[in-house]
Each structure stands twice: as C-alpha cells, then as structure tokens.
Amino acid sequence: MGRKIVLLSDGTGNSAAKVWRTNVWRTFEALDLSGNDQVALYDDGVGTSSFKPMAILGGAFGLGLRRNVIALYKFACRNYHSADDELFGFGFSRGAFTIRIVIGLIVSQGLVKADSEAELDSLAKAAYRAYRRARYKHLKLERPYQAIRNLFPPKYPPKEVRTHVKIRFVGVWDTVAAYGMPISEMTAGIHKYLWPIELPDDHRPHPDIMRACQALALDEERTTFHPQLWDESDEESGGGKTADPQGRRFIKDERVSQVWFAGVHTNVGGGYPDDALAYIPFVWMITEAQRCGLRFKSDYANQPDDPDLMRADPDTFKNAISKRDKDGRLYDPRKGLGGYYRYGPRKLVPHFYPDSKKEEDDEIEVQRAKIHESVFRRIDNHAQAYAPVGLPPFYDVVKDTGEIVSPDEFRIAAGREPFETRKAAAQRALAQEHVWNWVWARRILYFATVGATLWLVMFPLLSSAQKVDELTSPFRMISDFVRFAGSFLPDFAQTWVEGYARAPLWFAVMAGLVTALLYLSSKVASRTSSVMASIWGKTSHAPKGLPDNFVYHLRSNRFYIGFHEGLKKKIAPLFFAVMFVYLAAGLVSHFLFDVFDVAGATCEGSKPPLVELKAPAQGIDPKETKSSPVDFGPSDLCVATGIMLTRGAHYRATIVPVEPVQAWSNGIWHYDFPIGGYPTIAPPPWYIRLYYSLFLPFRREFNHDWFRIVLRFGEVGGEETFYDPDPTDPVIEFPFRPTRDGELFVFVNDAVIGIPGLYRAFYRNNTGTARLTIERLKGR
Incomplete structure (x- = not known):
C-alpha cells in the first residue's frame, strides 16, 4: 500500500506562529501522522519571513512564491517512492495559487530523483524553469535573464523522472493571484507585457488530477482578491457527474467541485478571531478529502491500552462540526484603511447567460454556480443582517449531506416551500x-x-x-x-x-x-x-x-461596456507596463551612473599643479587665501576648479551671476529659475513641479531638489555637500568643510542617463553661467 504525501501552503502572512490560524493549518493539525503511511509538509505563506523587509514585500506583492513552490516540490520528490503513492494538496489565498502551481509543475515535469540534497535542489529549480518555459509561451523580459542563467544549468531532464504521478486530491480555499499589485491593471500589465506572474491561461484541471475542490467566498468586496476559478467546461459532458438509482446527484461523484460559501475571503479560508463561518467550508473540504482516502485524527471507541497502538486524538470531525455556525461573524476587510482597496463585490454571471454580462470589475463567469445550503439558511434565519448581492439567476444548492439539488428541490425544513424556486431566482x-x-x-x-x-x-x-x-x-x-x-x-x-x-x-x-x-x-x-x-x-x-433609469442604461450600453473593457484590459495594463519599464530604466540608469560617478568617470580632474589655499594668518597675503573665480553653469556635467582642498579645513564658497545678469534656464521649456534652483519656501508653479516630477527616477541626486549647487571633494569617492538657496539673500555664500583631501568640483543637480556618452543628455538644454570663488577661513 502506498503512502499519502500531503502538501499544504498557507495564505499571505499566515504561519504556524500566528495566533489566529487558517483552514490550511487546521487541515495539517487534523492529519493523522502517527504512522509512516502519511507524511505532510506545512509551508508558511508568503510575507512570513523573519527578515522584515522581505516579509513586507512578500505580504504586499507575493515575493517568495518561487521559493515556496520549490520547497513543496522537493518534499514530494523526496517522499515519492512508488506508483502507489498519492499526492494531496491544500492551500488558501496565495497559498492556493502556490499549490496549483506545484501541482502543475508535477504533472508537467514529473518528480525527479536525486542522490543528494544539493542535486535535488538543482534539479528542482531546473524543473521549475522548464515548467515556466512550457506553460508561458511568450516570455518577455525573462528571456535575456534565462539565456544567461541557462549557460550553466544542471543536466536536465535527468535520467530518471517519475511521470504520471497520482494526484489524488487538490483542495483550495479562495485562490487569488500570488503576485498582487495595488491595482489589478498593474498586475495585468506586468503579466501581459513584461513578466508572467499569473496562472497560465488554461485553467482546466489536468486529467491526472483525480479530484479537485475549491471553496469560494461569496461576499468578498475587494477587487484585488478576485478569485481564480477552475474552468469546468470540460466537466459538463459527464466528468464524474453521475446520478444514483433515484436520480439524485452527489458532489462526491464529481471530479471538479467549486462551492460558494457565505463570508469574505478570510471567513472562508480562516484566520479571524471569530472563525465560526470558516469551519463550514473546512468541514466540507476535509470530508471530500477523507472520501479520497486521506486519514484524519479519530477517537474511535475501544482504543487499545498500548499507547504505541493508539490513534491520534481528538476527533477531527466532532471538533470542527461543533465549531460551525452559519450565523457567525462576517468581517469587513474594507473597514478603516482597508476601505482604500478597490471596491467590487463579487457578481456570479453564468457563462450561458450573456445578457447579464456587463464586463464590470466584480463579474465572475461561472459554469453553473454551486451554492452551499448554509448561505440560504443564514438568509432565512435573520440572526444577522445578511443579504448577498452576487447570486446568479441559475445555480444549484449543495447540501450538508453532499447532495446537489436544484432551487426547486431545496427546502430549509421539511414541509416548507422551496426557499427560492428557479422562477423566483430569475426574477430576483x-x-x-x-x-x-x-x-x-x-x-x-x-x-x-x-x-x-x-x-x-x-x-x-x-x-x-x-x-x-x-x-x-x-x-x-x-x-x-x-x-x-x-x-x-x-x-x-x-x-x-x-x-x-x-x-x-x-x-x-x-x-x-x-x-x-x-x-x-x-x-x-x-x-x-x-x-x-x-x-x-x-x-x-x-x-x-429591471431598472429603467440612466445608470442602468449606461451600465448596459454596449459602447460604455466596450470602452470600460478596453480601458481595463488593454489601455490601463499597457500604461502601467510602460510606467514600470520607465521606472526600472530610471533606477537602473541611476545605479549605473552612481557606479561610474564614484569611480571617477564623470568628473575629470585638472592637470597639476593644483592651487592650495592657505589659512589666514599673520604674514599671509590675503590673496593666497582666496581662489581665482571659476565659471560654471547648469549645462556642465562637472567642472574641475583646480583648487586643492584640505580635509577638515574651513572654507567659504561665494557664487555670483556673470554680467550681464541672467537667470538660469531649462532649455526644454525655456523656463527660467534662480541660480541654485528654487528655494524650498518659494517653489515654482505646480505645473512646473509636475513636469519635473516625471524625471525624478533619473535625477542625479534623489534626495535634493532640482538644480541645487553641489560641491564635490575629489575625483573619486562621491563625497559632496549641497547648498539650499535662501530667497531673502541675493548673495549665495555658505561655509563648508571637506570630508577628505582632494580637488574641488562643482555641478548642479539635473537628470542624468547612466550610459557613457549620454551623461549630459539632460544638461545640454540648460543655459546660464555663475562664478564661484573659494576662500579659506581661519581654523584647521
């Protein structure tokens, strides 16, 4: 008899260390692992790293997915011994996405064999890369990176790969995209044009998956948490949907089951202090898993006295069933600052009912929705103010017993009328x-x-x-x-x-x-x-x-729908893709320029001898304490003054305009600005600041305003001091102390491109001249 290998991946920020646990952890905790025939790996969700910056990035954007996928895949490879072994997978939220990727990786590449952990790690990473190449046919920016990385790959595929692995059961709670951005169009732009980060376009469960179940949240209102459904179109032709001799249908006879439950995202997947609602989909999920052969803790009667022969305790189902409450607290994840999540309650739209489609943010196309009976019992009981807005006109009801019935057949209690007939559902x-x-x-x-x-x-x-x-x-x-x-x-x-x-x-x-x-x-x-x-x-x-007002006619207007769909699916993703490329180009340019700048490639020193100013003292000619004037302007990338500075000495810089007096100017708009840029307390008009903000990623000194005067000490090293102009004083004069010995350089803070030969691309359009004089003061 083969062993059962159980892979579990939790949601964002969820881990074994959390006070409030999810259904993934409850599943792991409920498994009977007292013997060797069942092994399990619980993987903390993304955003749980002990390194806080990584945890923040993981929680916000889903970074860490690849690491989690490879860890789960390696566990499966390590524990799979024979063709009788079976795999089970469970996940919630981004962890559900992770599990679906792991299962896709296994059915695509099989399970590799290795003689050491180092070899296994190398082969697992190679398998993951091969899976991405096979599933994402149009990789964009990843191609150059892959080309370099694949110069030194492990030998892949290896000699021995276990294929046609038996995926016995996959159970997930409310799958959402793993890599999330603040705006869904951002995610779409990255996935479509730059780097694939969403599930492959084909959402059909692989034929090797024997049973797949997903519990979905009916009342989630955050568009960012749009669920990733399986495509059940191939299942409609028979895929396991059989009837018993009395003509009844049961969910256990299906291959793919997706059932909607009352509650928001975490009400279904678990993780709130009052988690009574989460136990309803939890019981449904482990019931289906148990039907597929997974064994949970049991307190069966007449246990033997020998502790080594006793099964685990307490009983999983008694414990979970006793904690269920259809009227449990329904949380509001958009409360407080959560209100800035984009608003969009889920609206289930049957794929065969196109008249109801309006391509709105909240629409979810379904084959024929299955609604758990607890939803209708909660509505009927009136213990809470519960009125879901997203139920479709056509659906089936899944009873606690697992039987699937039509609305005409579902009754809250024997002897009562159906809760909602098919005709009433269509009218509703x-x-x-x-x-x-x-x-x-x-x-x-x-x-x-x-x-x-x-x-x-x-x-x-x-x-x-x-x-x-x-x-x-x-x-x-x-x-x-x-x-x-x-x-x-x-x-x-x-x-x-x-x-x-x-x-x-x-x-x-x-x-x-x-x-x-x-x-x-x-x-x-x-x-x-x-x-x-x-x-x-x-x-x-x-x-x-139907309504007969302006809003409904606008929502139903085909031109409005077409405009909205084009904006959401084409224009906005393309805009954000271009924006990300632009920001990335600015950051890369800035990094490259900093490397060349610190190395001395941007400021060319003067030929010796350099002028070294003397400190004022008795017998020292005042002319020897003061430098000759040096002209510079906003068009100069870096001007060498020929003045040798002494570390720690006191100096004073004086800057005056060159006659005839004229303001400095930016050549693109021919917009004049004071020498040294605008002072903080007297900024330029808003449209000028908005224009310059477009070039912020390329600004030479991020932390200082445009056209600030910068004094640099030495040809290499990047030691600098800055001057912030004072609007009340027409004379620019300020003291400074060098932090190192070296020649003095002067320039202004403008945008740069970090490619040799293009450093001055933005500087060339500037005009104006100023005159710098350096005077050494008393002191060291």
Whole structure:
C-alpha cells in the first residue's frame, strides 16, 4: 500500500506562529501522522519571513512564491517512492495559487530523483524553469535573464523522472493571484507585457488530477482578491457527474467541485478571531478529502491500552462540526484603511447567460454556480443582517449531506416551500440590478475618494504657499491645530505639516471633501444592503424587474461596456507596463551612473599643479587665501576648479551671476529659475513641479531638489555637500568643510542617463553661467 504525501501552503502572512490560524493549518493539525503511511509538509505563506523587509514585500506583492513552490516540490520528490503513492494538496489565498502551481509543475515535469540534497535542489529549480518555459509561451523580459542563467544549468531532464504521478486530491480555499499589485491593471500589465506572474491561461484541471475542490467566498468586496476559478467546461459532458438509482446527484461523484460559501475571503479560508463561518467550508473540504482516502485524527471507541497502538486524538470531525455556525461573524476587510482597496463585490454571471454580462470589475463567469445550503439558511434565519448581492439567476444548492439539488428541490425544513424556486431566482436576479446600480454608484464614490485623498497627500508637494500665507490667513486656528498635531509626528511628516499649515483653507476643503465622500459612501452602502434585503425578504417596497433609469442604461450600453473593457484590459495594463519599464530604466540608469560617478568617470580632474589655499594668518597675503573665480553653469556635467582642498579645513564658497545678469534656464521649456534652483519656501508653479516630477527616477541626486549647487571633494569617492538657496539673500555664500583631501568640483543637480556618452543628455538644454570663488577661513 502506498503512502499519502500531503502538501499544504498557507495564505499571505499566515504561519504556524500566528495566533489566529487558517483552514490550511487546521487541515495539517487534523492529519493523522502517527504512522509512516502519511507524511505532510506545512509551508508558511508568503510575507512570513523573519527578515522584515522581505516579509513586507512578500505580504504586499507575493515575493517568495518561487521559493515556496520549490520547497513543496522537493518534499514530494523526496517522499515519492512508488506508483502507489498519492499526492494531496491544500492551500488558501496565495497559498492556493502556490499549490496549483506545484501541482502543475508535477504533472508537467514529473518528480525527479536525486542522490543528494544539493542535486535535488538543482534539479528542482531546473524543473521549475522548464515548467515556466512550457506553460508561458511568450516570455518577455525573462528571456535575456534565462539565456544567461541557462549557460550553466544542471543536466536536465535527468535520467530518471517519475511521470504520471497520482494526484489524488487538490483542495483550495479562495485562490487569488500570488503576485498582487495595488491595482489589478498593474498586475495585468506586468503579466501581459513584461513578466508572467499569473496562472497560465488554461485553467482546466489536468486529467491526472483525480479530484479537485475549491471553496469560494461569496461576499468578498475587494477587487484585488478576485478569485481564480477552475474552468469546468470540460466537466459538463459527464466528468464524474453521475446520478444514483433515484436520480439524485452527489458532489462526491464529481471530479471538479467549486462551492460558494457565505463570508469574505478570510471567513472562508480562516484566520479571524471569530472563525465560526470558516469551519463550514473546512468541514466540507476535509470530508471530500477523507472520501479520497486521506486519514484524519479519530477517537474511535475501544482504543487499545498500548499507547504505541493508539490513534491520534481528538476527533477531527466532532471538533470542527461543533465549531460551525452559519450565523457567525462576517468581517469587513474594507473597514478603516482597508476601505482604500478597490471596491467590487463579487457578481456570479453564468457563462450561458450573456445578457447579464456587463464586463464590470466584480463579474465572475461561472459554469453553473454551486451554492452551499448554509448561505440560504443564514438568509432565512435573520440572526444577522445578511443579504448577498452576487447570486446568479441559475445555480444549484449543495447540501450538508453532499447532495446537489436544484432551487426547486431545496427546502430549509421539511414541509416548507422551496426557499427560492428557479422562477423566483430569475426574477430576483432581474430585481438585483437595482442593487448593482447602487454598487456602481459606490464604485464611483470610491474612485472619487481615492482621487480626493491623492489630492490631499500630493498638495504639500505641489503647493506654492508661503509662510506669510499662514500668518495672514483668517483661518490661522486651523494652522495652529495642524502644527499641534504635527508635533506628535515623525520628522519625515514635516513636509505635509508645513504644506497644510501654510494653506489652512485648502487643507480644510480637501479634508472635508474626503470626509464627505466617505460619509456618502457609507450611506450608499447602507442603501445597497437595505434594498437587497428587501428583495430577499420579498417585501412590498422591494424593486421588481429591471431598472429603467440612466445608470442602468449606461451600465448596459454596449459602447460604455466596450470602452470600460478596453480601458481595463488593454489601455490601463499597457500604461502601467510602460510606467514600470520607465521606472526600472530610471533606477537602473541611476545605479549605473552612481557606479561610474564614484569611480571617477564623470568628473575629470585638472592637470597639476593644483592651487592650495592657505589659512589666514599673520604674514599671509590675503590673496593666497582666496581662489581665482571659476565659471560654471547648469549645462556642465562637472567642472574641475583646480583648487586643492584640505580635509577638515574651513572654507567659504561665494557664487555670483556673470554680467550681464541672467537667470538660469531649462532649455526644454525655456523656463527660467534662480541660480541654485528654487528655494524650498518659494517653489515654482505646480505645473512646473509636475513636469519635473516625471524625471525624478533619473535625477542625479534623489534626495535634493532640482538644480541645487553641489560641491564635490575629489575625483573619486562621491563625497559632496549641497547648498539650499535662501530667497531673502541675493548673495549665495555658505561655509563648508571637506570630508577628505582632494580637488574641488562643482555641478548642479539635473537628470542624468547612466550610459557613457549620454551623461549630459539632460544638461545640454540648460543655459546660464555663475562664478564661484573659494576662500579659506581661519581654523584647521
């Protein structure tokens, strides 16, 4: 008899160390591992690294997936001994994505054999690369990287590979994309144009998978958590859907089962303090796994006295069933700052019912949805204000017993009428469009709120308000409150404190607008729930039939639908792909320039001898303490002054315009700016700052403003000091102390391209000249 190899991958930020555990951990904990015939590996989710920066990146973007996939794959390779062995896989959220990738890797490449752990690690990585090449036919930026990496690959495929591995069961809770970006179009842009990071386009379960189950959240409202469903189109032709002699259908007879449960993402996968709802899909999942031969802990009667012969305890099913509660707490993941997740409740749309499709963010195309009976029992019981908005007009009901029935056959209790007949479901789906008008309105309010918040955040960075504006404002009290609140904030927040305090009226307007939009959104949310509750309750004031108003006609307009679909699926992903390429080019350029700059490739030293200024002292000619004037301008990449500086000595730099006096100018827009750039307290107009912000990734010195004067000490090493202009003083004069011996260089802070020969690409368009004089002061 073969062994059962169980692979488990948890969701983002979830691990064995967490206080509130998920259904993946509960499954691992429930396994009977007292013998050698069942082995299991529980893998912490991404975002659980002890190295906090990596944990943050893993939690935010899903980094670490590849490592988790290879670890699980190696465990399967290490423990697979014969053709009788069976594989089981469980995962939640990004862990579900991970498990589906692991299973795809196994059915694509088989399981490799190795004579050592080092060889196994090498072959596992090679198998993963081969899987990606086979599944993602149009790799983009990955190609050059792969070409270099494959110069020294292990011998692959190896001599011995176990193929046609028996994948006995795959059970996942609410699969979401592993690599998540703040905006779904960002993820789509990366996947489509740059680097494949989503599941392969073919979502059909491989024929080698004998049983696949997915529990899905009906009430999740975050578009970022859009579920990744299996394609069941091939299953409709018979794929295991058999009937017993009485004509009844049971879910255990299916090969692929996807069932919808009440709750949001984590209500279904587990991980909340009050997890009573999560135990419902948990019991369903382990029941199906047990039917496939997986053994869980049991407290069967008449246990032998010998502890070595006793089975594990406590009983898995008694424990889990006793914790289920259909009326358990339904959490709101968009509460507080979570409200900035894009709003989009899930709407199940049958693929054979195209009239209901409107290509909205929240639509999920399904074959024929299976809804767990606990959803309808929760609606019927009225213990909680529960009115799901996304149920389709056509569906089946999955009972606790595993029987699949139509709406006409499902009754809450014997002797009662069906909870919702097929005809009533179709009518409810039509009336439901009134609710989706409110959902559309709330989505508009969401985008308005995000826009107003961005305006509030960006205002201090783009504002040209002066200190005097605060002192003369009739709303000075607001400024005082802002400064009082700012005294409790860290230093990096002072930019925003200053910006808001100098423009108190604008701050009050923007903060009030955000508050008003949030309040209005809450009222629309309340209206959405009340209208949907009236539809489920069949009250006299419940809407009936399709809406006949502007919003519905707009949502149903084919030109609007086409525009929305094109914007979401083509224009926005392409825009974000171009944006990411641009940002990456800027960062790479900046890195390359820094390497060349520190190495001395950008500043060419003067030919000796250099002028070394003497410290003022009795008998020293004052002319020997002061340098000859050196002309420089914003078009110069780096000007060598011919002045030798002494480490730690005191110097004073004086900069004056060259007659005839003229402002410096940027040649692209021919926009004039003061020598040394605009002072912080007197910034340029907002449109100029917006224009320059486009080139921030290429700015020579990230942390300093445009066209600041920079003094550099030595040809190599990158030791520098900066001057921030004072608008109240027309003379630029400031002291400095070199941090090392070396020649003095001077330049201004503009954008650069880190490729030799292109360093001055942005500098060439600048005009203007200034004159620098250095004087040595008393002291060392």
